[in-house]
Amino acid sequence: MDVVPDGYDKHAFEPFAVTVDLAVFTIREAALHVLLVERGQEPYAGRWALPGGFLRPDESAERAARRELGEETGLTDVAALHLEQLRTYSEPGRDPRMRVVSVAFAALLPDAPEAHGGGDAAQARWTPYDTARDLAFDHDRILADARDRIGAKLEYTGLATAFCPPEFTLGELQQVYETVWGTALDRPNFRRKVLATPGFVEAVPGAARLTGGRGKPAALYRAGTAAALHPPLLRPTPEGRPA
Amino acid sequence: MDVVPDGYDKHAFEPFAVTVDLAVFTIREAALHVLLVERGQEPYAGRWALPGGFLRPDESAERAARRELGEETGLTDVAALHLEQLRTYSEPGRDPRMRVVSVAFAALLPDAPEAHGGGDAAQARWTPYDTARDLAFDHDRILADARDRIGAKLEYTGLATAFCPPEFTLGELQQVYETVWGTALDRPNFRRKVLATPGFVEAVPGAARLTGGRGKPAALYRAGTAAALHPPLLRPTPEGRPA
DNA sequence: TCAAAAGTGTTTTGATTACACCCATGT
DNA sequence: ACATGGGTGTAATCAAAACACTTTTGA
Numbered sequence A, B: 001m002d003v004v005p006d007g008y009d010k011h012a013f014e015p016f017a018v019t020v021d022l023a024v025f026t027i028r029e030a031a032l033h034v035l036l037v038e039r040g041q042e043p044y045a046g047r048w049a050l051p052g053g054f055l056r057p058d059e060s061a062e063r064a065a066r067r068e069l070g071e072e073t074g075l076t077d078v079a080a081l082h083l084e085q086l087r088t089y090s091e092p093g094r095d096p097r098m099r100v101v102s103v104a105f106a107a108l109l110p111d112a113p114e115a116h117g118g119g120d121a122a123q124a125r126w127t128p129y130d131t132a133r134d135l136a137f138d139h140d141r142i143l144a145d146a147r148d149r150i151g152a153k154l155e156y157t158g159l160a161t162a163f164c165p166p167e168f169t170l171g172e173l174q175q176v177y178e179t180v181w182g183t184a185l186d187r188p189n190f191r192r193k194v195l196a197t198p199g200f201v202e203a204v205p206g207a208a209r210l211t212g213g214r215g216k217p218a219a220l221y222r223a224g225t226a227a228a229l230h231p232p233l234l235r236p237t238p239e240g241r242p243a
Numbered sequence C: 001t002c003a004a005a006a007g008t009g010t011t012t013t014g015a016t017t018a019c020a021c022c023c024a025t026g027t
Numbered sequence D: 001a002c003a004t005g006g007g008t009g010t011a012a013t014c015a016a017a018a019c020a021c022t023t024t025t026g027a
Helices: A061-073 A139-156 A159-163 A170-181 A187-196 B061-073 B139-156 B159-163 B170-181 B187-196
Strands: A017-028 A031-038 A052-054 A082-089 A100-108 A123-128 A201-209 A218-223 B017-028 B031-038 B052-054 B082-089 B100-109 B123-128 B201-209 B218-223
Touching: A017 A061, A017 A139, A017 A159, A017 A170, A031 A061, A031 A170, A052 A061, A061 A082, A061 A100, A082 A139, A082 B082, A100 A139, A100 A159, A100 B100, A139 A159, A139 A170, A159 A170, A170 A187, A170 A218, B017 B061, B017 B139, B017 B159, B017 B170, B031 B061, B031 B170, B052 B061, B061 B082, B061 B100, B082 B139, B100 B139, B100 B159, B139 B159, B139 B170, B159 B170, B170 B187, B170 B218
Parallel strands: A017 A100, B017 B100
Antiparallel strands: A017 A031, A017 A052, A031 A123, A082 A100, A201 A218, B017 B031, B017 B052, B031 B123, B082 B100, B201 B218
């Protein structure tokens, strides 16, 4: 440790600015969307970026991330939304002006309220993931990392329910998987696997909802309590992998 | 974003100290061990802690972590060792003196060179994971998080090979799983699963090694190139979970 | 009565388990 | 010879995939 006997070495640490960056995902029209804000000033003025901001003196990165999430989405009940730390980006050159260490988070939203450029951001917009490119700073990389993580976590956690409203149908849940993984799933088998996994979902007795205007009303479910899925819900082998 | 039009708001960020903390694991005598250092000064003087230190002005957290890893273990070929970012701990009260944001890493070592208290640390010691308790700061939590992550990643990545020397036997690899998971595995089945998973291990032609002094010499393998295992090597259901 | 979406059943296929057994080496 | 650890074979069990089929609604 770079510590001298009488306390911290005054030269051992430089002051860093610490920020949070958010990859906020939702599903709209059967496509994964991400919330982007347009930068108003240099560097990268006019470019799109992930929402984020500085840590305040007495808040943790988690608290800062949730605060920013509320400010950017305009949502009031941000407390229940899924928010998870991804990793921290600390490469010296990532901000041209100064040393900024950024803690990245991924957030998942069920519905997609129109973004309204919270606070000082020029504007905010939901963007299809596939068209979100050439972002400011290293946000392309952060966004790609976030997407990978979300896709992987669907396999072995109950994370998919975070994309759904409090009460949802199995068809809606299946659409989450199909959208994020980009593959079609067999409905009967999906249904069986989900219901056979304890703690994944729990039935709302008696409730039902019409989904597509037509068809049989679907039973409703709530997110279960299990964090990890056992057995995992493995995605169909994506080319070249074994069964 | 807490940014004013003409640049960063001078009051929007406080200077933070940024450190890295390392959970360095190895396997000794069929038990998971972690590297701890004894603190020489307040706070927590005399208490054991995870090795770590401050980020230098022009290095990333990853570089700082690898540098610290070399300093604490005394190893010279630290470049090849597995090092992975865990998460960042930023709760305001985690260091009593000042605001310290710490990026935590997990490192995996094949053999266990005796620790020699690198740099200024009072002393360093390999400690069985189960007896590593009452650490300084929030290091109990960091260590527990690290252990959980390692255990989980054995299932769906080739991480276990990071605990093994460059060339290893399947018996040694199996011991890694049994030690980290705390369960016995069926040798024939383990062998088949590992060999059936492409990219997990590759055979070293002709090579063999005696493991326990007795018994048939075992064939040697090298770590494969696959990062993710498909299908995953699921751990036996740990009580109460379904098959 | 048809289309659309939910939900059930069944057959077939493949993976996993739980063993029994053989091989090579040191003592 | 036998203990020890490596390695192979196999029958039984279990889970998953594929797909046919029934149900309930709106148009």
